[in-house]
Amino acid sequence: TQLLEQSPQFLSIQEGENLTVYCNSSSVFSSLQWYRQEPGEGPVLLVTVVTGGEVKKLKRLTFQFGDARKDSSLHITAAQPGDTGLYLCAGARDYGQNFVFGPGTRLSVLP
Amino acid sequence: NAGVMQNPRHLVRRRGQEARLRCSPMKGHSHVYWYRQLPEEGLKFMVYLQKENIIDESGMPKERFSAEFPKEGPSILRIQQVVRGDSAAYFCASSPQGERKLFFGEGSRLTVL
Numbered sequence: 001t002q003l004l005e006q007s008p009q010f011l012s013i014q015e016g017e018n019l020t021v022y023c024n025s026s027s028v029f030s031s032l033q034w035y036r037q038e039p040g041e042g043p044v045l046l047v048t049v050v051t052g053g054e055v056k057k058l059k060r061l062t063f064q065f066g067d068a069r070k071d072s073s074l075h076i077t078a079a080q081p082g083d084t085g086l087y088l089c090a091g092a093r094d095y096g097q098n099f100v101f102g103p104g105t106r107l108s109v110l111p
Numbered sequence: 112n113a114g115v116m117q118n119p120r121h122l123v124r125r126r127g128q129e130a131r132l133r134c135s136p137m138k139g140h141s142h143v144y145w146y147r148q149l150p151e152e153g154l155k156f157m158v159y160l161q162k163e164n165i166i167d168e169s170g171m172p173k174e175r176f177s178a179e180f181p182k183e184g185p186s187i188l189r190i191q192q193v194v195r196g197d198s199a200a201y202f203c204a205s206s207p208q209g210e211r212k213l214f215f216g217e218g219s220r221l222t223v224l
Contacts, residue, residue: 006153031211042115042202042215043154050211088153092211098144098167099213103153 003027004091004102012108016078021105023089024071030094032072034063037086037104046074079109113138115205116185117216125224130190130197132219136205142166143186144204144213145178154202160186193223 005024013019023032031050035043047056049065049072056063060083062075076083086106090099116135124130136143142161146154156170160180171178175193180186190197200220204213 033212035213035215040217042204042217043213045212045214048212086153090154090213098156098159098170099211100156101146101154106151 003100004089006087006089006102006105008105009103010106010108012110013079015080015109015111017109018075018077019079019107020073020075021087021107022071022073023102025091026070027091027093028069029091030069031092032065032069033090033099034072034074035088035090037088038084043086043088079107081109081111083107084109115203115214115216117203117219119219120217121220121222123222123224124193126194127192130193130221130223132188132190132201132203132221133185134188134203134205134216135185136203137207137214140205140207140214142206142208143180144206145186145188146202146204148200148202148218157188157201190221193221195223197221198223 007022033048034046037043047063052067052069054065060077064073086104088101088104090101092099118133144159145157148154158171158178159167175191177189200218202218204215
């Protein structure tokens with residue numbers, strides 16, 4: 001049983017479109033991170049959210065942490081081919097515990 | 112400021128041999144995590160270590176797998192008597208004390224023939 005679920009599993013869109021991917025859990029997390037991983041490389045941290053309801057923006061990416069700290073979303077505006085990759089969410093329940101990863105959303109942005 | 116360094120990047124072993132994967136964390140980072148990733152899948156937690164201590168090994172198989180992070184030198188993930196099912200990418204990540212962020216290496220890809 002996955003502690004973190006991500007949807008959709010796969011997403012293929014055209015350049016310039018907007019998209020939202022989701023990360024959901026029945027557990028409460030003290031913090032949640034989003035990472036992007038490209039083929040043959042390790043994941044790269046995009047953002048950390050720690051407060052329920054928090055919204056963070058990183059250029060065309062907007063991250064939101066749910067009020068109950070059980071879910072998060074990542075919205076990309078005007079997607080570009082360079083956004084292609086595997087988007088992973090990861091949660092930590094308490095300090096000193098490990099980070100649990102979701103299965104990822106594989107995004108393909110076509111030119 | 113070097114990132115997390117993993118070696119070897121690629122390792123081929125025959126069934127029954129041993130595999131040793133090394134990870135040097137970022138400078139100043141005292142926490143190391145090991146994850147395993149199968150093709151087209153997410154990351155599965157294996158073990159979380161601080162210097163000379165295993166904090167959480169709940170994701171580590173009970174047999175054949177071990178990990179250490181000595182006072183001096185890199186963290187080592189050791190797989191004894193490898194089987195084909197051990198073929199995967201193994202990622203190491205480090206984090207600084209008091210921060211909830213992971214910085215990943217580029218991974219070690221193990222192929223068991």
